[in-house]
Amino acid sequence: MFYSFFRIAWRNLWKNKLFSFINVFGLASGLLVCLLAMIGIKGAFDYDSIHPHPERTYRILTDVVTQDNDNRSFATSPLPLADELKQKYPFVEEVTRVIRNNGDFSTGTKQLPVLYSVVDAGFFRIFGFRLEKGQPAVAPKTIVLTQETAQRFFGSANPIGKVLTHHDLGALTVTGVLRESTAKTHLHFDVLVSVATLSGPAWQQALADWRNYSQGYTYVMVKPGMATDALAKVLPELSNRATNGLRFASEKGYTLRSQPLTKLSPAREELMNATYEPTIGKLETELGVGLLTLLLAAFNYINLTLARSLSRAREVGIRKVAGALRWQLMAQFMAESVVLSLFGLSMAYGMLQLIKPMPFVQQWLIGGVEWESNVGVWFIFVTFSVLTGLLAGLLPAKVLTQFQPAQVLRSQTGLRVFRGITLRKSLIIAQFAISLFAMITLLSMARQQHYMGHTDYGFDRSNVFVIPLNGVSATRLQTEINQLAGVERVAATSALFGDHGDGWQTVRRDRSGGDSTQAHIFSMDANLTSVMGLSMIAGHNLPASASDSASRLVLINEEAVRSFHLGNAGAAIGQTIWLNDSTDVQIAGVLNDFKFTTLVWKISPLIMRYQPATFRYLTVKVASGNPEEVRSAIARIWKRVQPYEPFAGIWYDTFLNDRHSHTDDLAFLALLIGLALSIACLGLLGMVTYTMELRTKEVAVRKVMGARIDQVIWLLSWDFVKLLLIAGAIAIPLGYLASSLFLTTFAYHISVGASMLGLCFGALLLLGGLTIGFRTYRTAITNPADSLRTE
Incomplete structure (x- = not known):
């Protein structure tokens, strides 16, 4: 059957x-x-399926209660917790801390940004990251690399025994290279550094501070055969004992709890300092x-x-x-x-x-x-x-x-549903409304990304060429490029404008003052203001000097004047501010506000100072005429100075466009919308085709009675055009609201105007009209004699 x-x-x-x-x-x-x-x-x-014992491995979470009685859960936990569990609880087989950070590592001839994690020796026993060659990083000043990172720094040479230098961690000897793995894990890193490397007084204080619950992650592997709640039972008492008598700055206290490694992904709750596991919301969105x-x-x-x-x-x-x-x-x-x-x-x-x-x-x-x-x-x-x-x-x-x-x-x-509108027509309206809604939101995203790549940031980006130094001496390269014809000026900087900035620091007006403000800190030399066309509204530029005294002078922006309560720009000149409670600097000049970070954020306080050790880029102002010839000349200089490192110079316009135009993401979204529109148009084509088959004889009779082709086309099309108009009436306000909500996540954004909504609706009418017109025209030009032959 x-x-x-x-x-x-x-x-x-x-x-x-x-x-x-x-x-x-x-x-x-x-x-x-x-x-x-x-x-x-x-x-x-x-x-995390690659790890050997996920069923008895746990991450410790910290539930914090603030002074306002808000509850916040952190994926991190206090750094002393690992030693406490290892030493005092017999059911614990192994523990490790994972302290994530990023920074520049150097071989002496090459300097690259790296995502690194500082880990205990137990890391290599708890997790399944296997070594391809060498030994784990256990001793002080040792480091293990991923295969990709080893390739970036040393090419095909054997990295074992080589040295990488970090400005805080010092010289680190490579002891091993991890085996390449395509398995997904919530832990992402380029290198692993032994926790024994953290020997400075500040680090030793942090490793013993029970108030420091947001800096590192703690993982525990219990012994085989232990009850699944063995760890969970001891954590409340342990946290109470550890926090007894502690005074927190903005918290009432915290408690600890365990999270099985098998339950990390997908993440079922929102955690502060979360790692790289996908969230349940992401999966629900994809499935939706x-x-x-x-x-x-x-x-x-x-x-x-x-x-x-x-x-x-x-x-x-x-x-x-x-x-x-x-x-x-x-x-x-x-x-x-x-x-x-x-x-x-x-x-x-x-x-x-x-x-x-x-x-x-x-x-x-x-x-x-x-x-x-x-x-x-x-x-x-x-x-x-x-x-x-x-x-x-x-x-x-x-x-x-x-x-x-x-x-x-x-x-x-x-078949009728409500007020004479058939179910079939209702479904067509729903299809095109959903497609138009998606089209409006995608166009809003694309226009915002184009805006972020091409808008006026308040600095000059035309004919400016950017060269990542990657460990090359800024002074040497700057001297050689300055001698090229067509180069107007060369400046060095620690980060590029229009990106995420160069890190925050706490700034105080007085060293002992209670008020503090977070500010972005950029390193620069005196040439940067002229290369980038920055406007000085008070004071003077940094001196063109390489002496240490130049580092005590800083430039700030107007927002910093307001945030530091310095009065006006003129009154701020000569005043002293403190960086991280330890360094006093004097304000030399005040710059006009400009957008030096991504447009997601509003303009924030900015401090620019001379720190040549942190220079990572050269910015070259090229004269109009033949900029590509200058680019080729710079590439030849780079090849001579750094023959084994590929030249990565890029025009500033291209950098900003590439930085903010997520073309891969938009291409996939466009594919989804294209599929939705194709489904809708094909569905409409099928409906129109069948309707035309039913009305062929009606068309023939009308043509015999004298109806023109255009009248017949309009008669046959109007019922379907009305469906498109109704879909537009539904989707346009919904698309406007969704786009406006998306754009509010940006401090500086485009507006959703009538022209954009009209463009999307016009595209929908065009596609729908062509679909309808194709079939109705073929029906309208049919010979009446052929249609009525069977009557």
Whole structure:
């Protein structure tokens, strides 16, 4: 019997090829997004699967109560906790601290930014990061590299025994290189440094301070056979004992609790200082987008099936007269939808192979996830596809099989939902409204990113060339570039404007004062103000000197004048401020406010001082004329100075555009919207095609009575154009609200105007109009004699 159902289903689908293709493509598009989401979900639950004993490994969390009685949970925990657990609790087998940080490491000839973690010896026993060569970093001043980091610093040379230098940690000897792994983990790092390296007084104080709960992570592995709640039972008493008598600056206190490593991903709660595991909200969003796209495809199936309700209802009537039961008819219709869904799954797999290389797909969805050879994953895919087909076919099957034979054979069918608008039309409106809403929000994102890459930041970026130093002497390179024809001026700086800045520091007006302000600190030389076209409104520039006295003079911006309560710009000149309670500097000049960080943040206090040890970039002002010739000359100088390091110079305009234009992300979003629009337009095409088939004889009679082609086209199109107008009326205000909400996350942003909304709506009308016009025109030009021949 079931074989007969599927054979008849195949026959009906082959008979109606256009409708079948529209449904298969629509279901394939929806299933494609759902497959991506399901692979991403599998990857989220596969996090940290490389570690040897995840079932008895825990991370310690800190629940903090503030003075305002707010509760905040931190993924970090006090640094002394690891030693306390290891020494006083016999059920603990191993512990480790992980202190994350970033900074520049240097080989002497090459300097690169690195994400590093300081870890205990237990790290290599708790976690499954295996060594390809060498030994773990256990002794003081030792370091282990990932393979990628070893390649960046040393190329193909053996890094074991080589030395990397960090300005705080000192000279570190490479003792090992980690084996490359594609498995996903919540721990990200480029190098691992032995915790024994932290020998300075400040570090020793931090490692013993129970108030310092936000700097490092604590991981505990309990002994085999211990109760799962053994660790959880001792943490409340331990935290009470450790915090007894402590005085906090802005907290009432904290408690500790354990989090199993197996429950880290996906993250089910929002933690401060969270690591790199995906959140449950991210997975819900991905699955929601997939189900929404699949819902659009299901709308198409329901739409087209109900559009053909007249001919199928007559088929139902005849089958009922012949003795078929209702459940048999429903099984027949649902078998057709299951066959369509399985074809859609096959097409979705082919589409997935095409988009799999996309950077966004690899980075955020399926990269590092083993799924193609996993039988369980394919079982879920097929089961999901079958369920999709059953659910999509359920409503049409119920509607078509409820008709009575006498009613059907008199052609008295009709399906109404509310106020005379048919269900089929309601589904078309929903499809185009969702597509238009997505189009408006995507265009808002794209325009904001273009704005961030091309707007006026308040500094001169035209004909400015940026050279990452990567350990090369700034003075040497600066001297040689200054001699080139076409170079107006060369400046050195620690960071580039328009990025995330160069770090915060606490600044006080008085060393012993209670008031403090966080300010961005940039290092620069005297040439930077002229290279970047910065405007001085009071005082003078930093002196063109390499002496230590130059580092005691600083430039600040207008926002710093306001934040430090220095009066006006003129009154601020000559005043002294303190950096980190230890360094007093004198204000030499005040600059106009300009946007020196990303546009997500408002302009904040800025301090610029001379610190040549932290210079990481040269900025070169190039004269108009032939800038590419100057670029080539700079590249030749670089090749001579640093022959084994690739030249990474870039124009400032290009840097800002690349920094803020997330083209990979937008490309994937555009793909999703393209799929949604394709589904909607194909669904509309199927509806129009079937309607035109029903109205062919009506058109013929009207043409015989004298109707013009344009009148016929308008008559046939108006009903569908109204659906597009209704979809626009729904989607435009919703898209405006969503875009405005997105843009409020930026301190400086575009506005959502009528022109942008009109552009999106015009594109929708154009696509829908072409879809409608194509079929209505073909019907309108049909020869009446051919249409009426059978009458």
